[in-house]
Amino acid sequence: DIQMTQSPSTLSASVGDRVTITCRASQSISSWLAWYQQKPGKAPKLLIYKASSLESGVPSRFSGSGSGTEFTLTISSLQPDDFATYYCQQYNSYTWTFGQGTKVEIK
Amino acid sequence: QVTLRESGPALVKPTQTLTLTCTFSGFSLSTSGMCVSWIRQPPGKALEWLALIDWDDDKYYSTSLKTRLTISKDTSKNQVVLTMTNMDPVDTATYYCARTHSGSYGSFDYWGQGTLVTVSS
Numbered sequence: 485d486i487q488m489t490q491s492p493s494t495l496s497a498s499v500g501d502r503v504t505i506t507c508r509a510s511q512s513i514s515s516w517l518a519w520y521q522q523k524p525g526k527a528p529k530l531l532i533y534k535a536s537s538l539e540s541g542v543p544s545r546f547s548g549s550g551s552g553t554e555f556t557l558t559i560s561s562l563q564p565d566d567f568a569t570y571y572c573q574q575y576n577s578y579t580w581t582f583g584q585g586t587k588v589e590i591k
Numbered sequence: 592q593v594t595l596r597e598s599g600p601a602l603v604k605p606t607q608t609l610t611l612t613c614t615f616s617g618f619s620l621s622t623s624g625m626c627v628s629w630i631r632q633p634p635g636k637a638l639e640w641l642a643l644i645d646w647d648d649d650k651y652y653s654t655s656l657k658t659r660l661t662i663s664k665d666t667s668k669n670q671v672v673l674t675m676t677n678m679d680p681v682d683t684a685t686y687y688c689a690r691t692h693s694g695s696y697g698s699f700d701y702w703g704q705g706t707l708v709t710v711s712s
Contacts, residue, residue, distance in 0.1 A: 485654055518698035527687055527705055528638065533698035571638055575697020578651040580628070580640035 486510050486576050490583035496591040503559040505586045507572035512552045516575040519548055519557045522585075523568045531570075532557065562588070593617035595627075595688050595703035602709050603678050609708060613671040613688030617701075620646055620666050624693030627671040629662065631684040632705075639684075643691070644671055680710045 487510040497503050507517065515535040520528035530539045532548035535555055545560040559566055567590055572583040599611035611629070618625060628643040642662040643651045652660050661674045671688060685707045689699035 516697045518696070520699075527689075527702035528699075529702075530698055530700050533700075534696040537696075539700065573638070573640075573698065578643070579654070580643075580697065582638040582640065584637045 485579055486513060486574055486581050488572055488574055488581050488583040490570075490572055490586050492586060493584065494587045494589060496589045497562050498591045499562055499564060501562045501591075503562050503566075503588060505557045505570055505572075505588075507550075507555045507557070507583050509553045509555075509574055511576075513574045513576050515551050517548075517550070517555050518573045518575075519546075520571045520573065521566075521568045522571065528571060559588075593690065593701045595690065595701060597686060597688050597703045597706040599686070599706055599708065601707060602711065604712050605679055605710060607678050609673075609675045609678050609682070611673045611675075611686055611688075611706065611708075613673075613703060615669050615671070615688070615690070618690065620644075620664055620669070620671070622646055626691045627664070628689050628691060628699065629671075629673045630687045630689055630699070631682075632687070633681075633684040636684075641675075641686075642673060678710045682708070683710045684708060 519532040522528040595615040626645040629641040685705040687705045689702040
């Protein structure tokens with residue numbers, strides 16, 4: 485199975501900061517990658533699909549890039565509502581795998 | 592609008608079989624390209640994909656859990672059912688159902704609120 489590795493595991497940042505989270509796949513997944521935001525006690529929310537496509541209704545400060553095995557999620561200017569845990573997720577040949585998560589904390 | 596809701600027991604004993612139901616609205620599982628998955632999350636841990644069923648009744652399972660899982664659908668009731676046999680305390684988790692479709696490039700665009708299942712004697 486394809487493994488997904490996120491870094492960092494925890495990130496401390498301030499409102500207004502530019503934040504970047506990295507996700508690496510153990511083998512090429514082309515652009516079959518999604519990013520989610522999850523807040524405590526809530527279901528994950530889709531932010532980005534197909535590596536760089538913004539889900540409808542998601543603020544434009546969120547962006548995704550990458551292909552093959554290396555992907556990034558960038559928040560251009562961190563807002564108070566963005567403090568949460570972020571997960572990447574791959575799809576390949578009818579299997580789906582999530583990364584271990586990156587918690588974005590208030591600095 | 593699209594909604595999904597999980598239901599099932601909050602507590603199961605070790606070795607028992609868990610049966611969870613996902614009831615959805617706003618889409619049909621008879622529509623080409625539509626799929627529903629089950630995903631779980633142990634307390635404080637990451638998400639884990641479990642199983643998927645598509646509009647054509649094809650079924651796919653997590654490699655590590657496939658001997659314990661069965662997914663099925665009742666299109667007329669807009670429901671998807673997951674059974675997991677031989678439950679263990681390590682299976683304690685919030686279980687989510689979520690939708691994916693051919694236009695979502697493998698992503699899950701709608702999720703249920705989740706249901707916490709505790710495995711304990």
